[in-house]
Amino acid sequence: MEIAKSEESFLVKPEEKKTFAFRETLTLVTFYLGPFLFGIPAEKVVEINKDLDITPVPLAENYILGIMNLRGEILTVIDLTKKLELKAQVQPKLNLIIKAEEETPVSFVIEKIGDILEVPLSKLEPPPERVEGLKKEYIDRVYQLPDRLLILLKIEKIFEN
Amino acid sequence: MEEDILQDFLVEAKEGISKLEEEFVELEKDKENLEIIKSLFRTMHSLKGAAGFFGFKTLEAIAHFSEDILSKLRDRLIEPEPEIVDLLLKAVDNIKYVVNYLEKNKTEPLEDRLLDFVVELSNFNERLKKRLEKKEPSIKEEISEVFEEAPKKEASKEEVSKEEVSKEEVPKEDLTKEVLEPKRVEPESFKEEVLEPKKEKPVKEASLTPQVILTETHIKVDVKLLDTLMNLAGELVLARNRVVQLASRIADPELVRSVQNLSLVTTELQETIMKTRMQPIGVVFNKFPRIVRDLSRALNKKVNLHLEGTDTELDRSLIEAIKDPLTHLIRNAIDHGIEPWEERVLLGKSPEGNLVLRAFHEGGQVVIEVEDDGKGIDIEKIRKKAIEKGFMSFEEAQTASEKELLSLIFKPGFSTAENVTQVSGRGVGMDVVKTNIEKLGGSIDINTILGKGTTIRIKIPLTLAIIPALIVTSGEGRYAIPQVSLRELVRIDPERDILKLGDTEFYRLRGEIIPVLRLSRILQGNGKLEEKNLVILTTGEKFIGLLVDQIFASEEIVVxxxxxxxxxxxxxxxxxxxxxxxxxxILDVVGLSTYTGFRLEEFEKTYETTVTKKTSSEETQFIILFKIGEEILSLPLALVSRLDKIKASDLSIVGGKEVIIYQNKVIPIVRLENYLPIQGNPPLEEYHALFFAERGKTCAFLCTQIVDTLETTLDVEEGLYNIPGILGHRIINDRTVLFIDIYKIIEMYDPEWFIVKRKLEEEKRVYKLLLAEDSPFFRNLVSNYLRSAGYEVETAENGKVALEKLNSDLEIDLLITDIEMPEMDGIELVKVLRENPKFIELPIIVLTSLTGEDIRRKVMEAGANAYEVKLSRERVLAIIENLLSSRGKYKKAV
Known part of the structure; x- marks a missing residue:
């Protein structure tokens, strides 16, 4: 799936949970940061865009890249690699804009967007004891894809100050 | 005001009507929906109440009977059959007609038709009641009966005599016949279809009730919606800007024209949207005539209220927010300001007090003034109260300035009202007023003249969301500084103009010492360019200087x-x-000052520990204490242009003079021990150097150690050290400190140093100046530099002595006077002199350690020719020269 090829932002339609005959599924927007594949529930994603005009805010926490202008709203831009203390070098290329409770949305800068996946809830597993190069406290659950592990992030935890 | 309420009523009534119409239609679709009925009932009920309040009888009656019917529907006593709904809709139509008529004519229409309708409604209601009382099993039947009868009785006169039809029911048959034609057939069909929901609606067009379309002139809009609109308009502006840029690149004339058009429309759109949130301040002002009237009656005073600038517009949210503070100020003015009329007459004032409430725009802000011509505020009373209530110590109160004392009024728990009245004087309020105004990003000021009146001036931004701000840069980043915090901009050379004391930097602004922050340093970045622009900011309490890279224009910004x-x-x-x-x-100035607070505190600590207590800002100066060998010397910090450490190895002797190469300049070194009876520096590897610069010339004094800086009065004792170069001494922290006369010493070092510019000297006689100054320190310092500039100088310790000297035959050419002096102060001296024809043309310069517009105004009002800060020697000399030469010309001309 290719998203945000053009300059314009690409709206992700929030897909609702679909109920199949005997299983519930969760739609996830996935993205890459270094070697990791992360997922965020699609209903939390506002949009993905390529506008990387970020204004730095001196004195802010190191994981805060700055602020950006999204159609008149001022968003906080977070560098997930720093927030999650990822041991990975990442080139931020896209903004993944996420709804934040009672706040203006927040943008995560990401390297590459992945597929939009629909995964059965029953197949989601608790985080393993250890994930190499990643803090466990930010992992909500994981989903085993044929070739790799998809990590569902705990958004609330990331938004905690 | 009546008009206003009527307008409100009409707007509300119209809303009610459209709501009623919608809901009746809803109700027909969903008969079981009790919520709709309840809502209908409420709407009708409030309409009735409002109509009753205004005494609109017809309207009230229609609403009343409709409400009655609705209450029965609500209580499920009857069902919302189309016939009932029909009648109610007819009622709504009539209400609409009356409301429309009211809007045009301000009075209810007197039409028989309406009366008849009221009667019809009333009878219908009566019959419903009776039927219900009979408690017949089938309500539906009963209703049908009602309907059976209703048209009959209305339709023909023959049936008038029928039992249930009373006399008032006599209809205007010619008018109603047409309407009732179709209805007459209804009862039959109704009976048959009683259990079926009736689909066919009664033919509305047949109704004779005038179908009026109400013209809406005002509607209510959610403020949130306006905010969103404003946001979007802002975005549109940005998009437009980009398009404009692109268009200029393409340079197609067609495109340029249409972009210009787009641009204009966008601007207009944005302005219009902003206007939707604006309201004239009259909305608030117009509430005050009543308050003033009631209050002045209660207090037995006569007050004329003048409203000015009621059409001044500001943001809705601000209008709301200033109402309470203004009310409070007006109460205060009437209660404490304006005297009872008997007293006014005795004072030779008009019996009616005048209270002016004025609003106007000024520099992107709204100024509101509450001005009274009452008794003014007695500063002495505040002084007394300040001591009584423990706000100030006796000493502090004695030396506190008018401004400082007046600012106490805004402190919680401070009230000067002698008697606590019902209206005010409980010591709460003014502090709340101030807090509220400040919350809005505004400021408040008091100006008072005892016996003449008080003016309170409030400044608030036009809107909360849009403020004027100065855009500055630091490195790559742009920052906005709200204009309210801005005092002035100074372009400086940091190398030369910034004083350094440890980590803290200062700037001398007309003799005042202001701590300087470097924006790049605060932001922990590195300013790319040399920071040369000093922005002087005020937190309301203190000034700070902020060094930035670049300064751009001021802009309106959306917060x-x-x-x-x-x-x-x-x-x-x-x-x-x-x-x-x-x-x-957007930078927060208060935040900036606290962010760097620890440094300031550290700085403040240094002078808290000293024996000399800081008294008032009036005559205090920052002084620097330094050691040469074991001696402690001092001079005003403002005279030092720079402090730095220099290596002994960098000192050299060139052409018989000791110099140092400092920042690519050869700077002569002055060793104080050569001119003063002191020991001198021991040989050191590193010395501290005090740089002194004037007119592009710089020299440096060597010292062993910088001891301290402190803010203190410059009271020195004279006499003990009667040596040129020493102004006096004082004990500070148990040590004798010598105050040196830097000008004298430099003159001793190089007699030519200051002489360059005095060219008048040769051609003219020597002018005689009189210097009135109570502080020996300043008296000696200033008279020394005046003398070295070639003037003959007489001195006086206070205004009285100065006056005596002027009146003797000393032939003084020019007077220089301090403000704060015992016996007779400077302002009084100037006033006295200006009243005397002999001195009307005497050039007078007022020297002060105070700065500020208030003082300048007072000084100039008194009649002085110039006003300068004591320590700016160069400027003082320039002014003297200027005044003397223009006076010379004047004399020649005469």
Whole structure:
């Protein structure tokens, strides 16, 4: 799936949970940061865009890249690699804009967007004891894809100050 | 005002009507929906209440009977059959007609038709009641009966005699016949279809009730919606800006024209949207005539209220917010300001007090003034109270300035009202007023003249969301500084103009010492360019200087909040979107000053520990204490242009003079021990150097150690050291400190130093100046530099002595006077002199350690020719020269 090829932002339609005959599924927007594949529930994603005009805010926490202008709203831009203390070098290329409770949305800068996946809830597993190069406290659950592990992030935890 | 309420009523009534119409239609679709009926009932009920309040009888009656019917529907006593709904809709139509008539004529229509309708409604209602009382099993039947009868009785006169039809029911048959034609057949069909929901609606067009379309002139809009609109308009502006840029690149004349058009429309759209939130201040002002009237009656005073600038517009939210503070100020003015009329007559004032409430725009802000011609505020009383209530010590109160004392009024728990009245004087309020105004980003000021009146001036921004701000840069970043915090801009050479004391930097602004912050340093970045622009900011309490890279123009910015992630950074108050779509952070001046607070505190600590207590800002100066060998010497910090350490190895002797190469300049070294009876520096590897610069000339004094800086009065004792170069001594922290006369010493070092510019000297006689100054320190310092500039100088310790000297035959050419002096102060001296024809043309310069517009105004009002800060020697000399030469010309001309 290719998203945000053009300059314009690409709206992700929030897909609702679909109920199949005997299983519930969760739609996830996935993205890459270094070697990791992360997922965020699609209903939390506002949009993905390529506008990387970020204004730095001196004195802010190191994981805060700055602020950006999204159609008149001022968003906080977070560098997930720093927030999650990822041991990975990442080139931020896209903004993944996420709804934040009672706040203006927040943008995560990401390297590459992945597929939009629909995964059965029953197949989601608790985080393993250890994930190499990643803090466990930010992992909500994981989903085993044929070739790799998809990590569902705990958004609330990331938004905690 | 009546008009206003009527307007409100009409707007509300119209809303009610459209709501009723919608809901009746809803009700027909969903008969079981009790919520709709309840809502209908409420709407009708409030309409009735409002109509009753205004005494609109017809309207009230229609609403009353409709409400009655609705209450029965609500209580499920009857069902919302189309016939009932029909009648109610007819009622709504009639209400609409009356409301429309009211809007045009301000009075209810007197039409028989309406009366008849009221009667019809009433009878219908009566019959419903009776039927219900009979408690017949089938309500539906009963209703049908009612309907059976209703048209009959209305339709023909023959049936008038029928039992249930009373006399008032006599209809205007010619008018109603047409309407009732179709209805007459209804009862039959109705009976048959009683259990079926009736689909066929009664033919509305047949109704004779005039179908009026109400013209809406005002509607209510959610403020949130307006905010969103404003946001979008802002975005449109940004998009437009980009298009404009692109169009200029393509340079197609067609495109340029249409972009210009787009541009104009966008601007207009944005302005219009902003206007939707604006309201004239009259909305608030117009409430005051009543309050003033009631209050002046209660207090037995006569007050004329004048409203000025009622059409001054400001943001809705601000209008709301200033109401209470203004009410409070007006109460105060009437209660404490304006005297009872008997007293006014005795004072030779008009019996009616005048209270002016004035609003106007000034520099992107709204100024509101509450001005009375009452008794003014007695500063002495405040002084007394300040001591009584423990706000100030006796000493502090004695030396406190008028401004300082007046500011106490805004302190919680401070009230000067002698008697606590019902209206005011409980010592609460003014502090709340101030807090509220400040919350809006505004400021408040008091100006008072005892016996003449008081003016309270409030300044608030036009809107909360849009503020004028100065855009500055630091490195790559742009920052906005709200204009309210801005005092002035100074272009400086940091190398030369910034004083350094440890880590703290200062700037001398007309003799005042202001701590300087470097924006690049605060932001922990590195300013790319040399920071040369000093922005003088005020927190309301103190001044700070902020060094920035570049200064751009002032702009109107839209304040946007920052996320929670930035809450713990006090130096930002928000962010804004600039014309190019990029963002700029808005700096919080109070936050800036606290952010650097630890340094200031440290600085303040140094003078708290000293024996000399800081008295008032009036005559205090920052002085620097330094050691040469074991001796402690001192001089005003403002005279030192720079402090630095220099290596002994860098000193050299060139042409018989000791010099140092400092920042690519050869700077002569002055060793104080050569001119003063002191030991001198021991040989050191490193010395501290005090740089002194004037007119592009610089020299440096060597000292062993910088001891301290402190803010203190310059009271020195004279006599003990009667040596040129020493102004006096004082004990500070148990040590004798010598205050040196830097000008004298430099003159001793190089007699030519100051002489260069005095060319008048040769051609003219020597002018005689009189210097009135109570502080020996300043008296000696100033008279020394005047003498070395070639003037003959007489001195006086106070205004009285000065007056005596002037009146003797000393033939004084020019007077220089201090303000704060015992016996007779400077302002009084000037006033006295100006009243005497002999001295009307005497050039007078007032020297002060105070700065500020208030003082300048007072000085100039008194009649002085010039006003200068004591320590700016160069400027003082320039002014003297200027005044003397223009006077010479004047004399020649005469």
């Amino acid at each position: 946007k909040p920052l996320g929670k992630w930035f809450k713990n950074i006090p130096i930002y108050s928000g962010a804004t979107i600039m014309g190019d779509g990029k963002l700029a952070l």
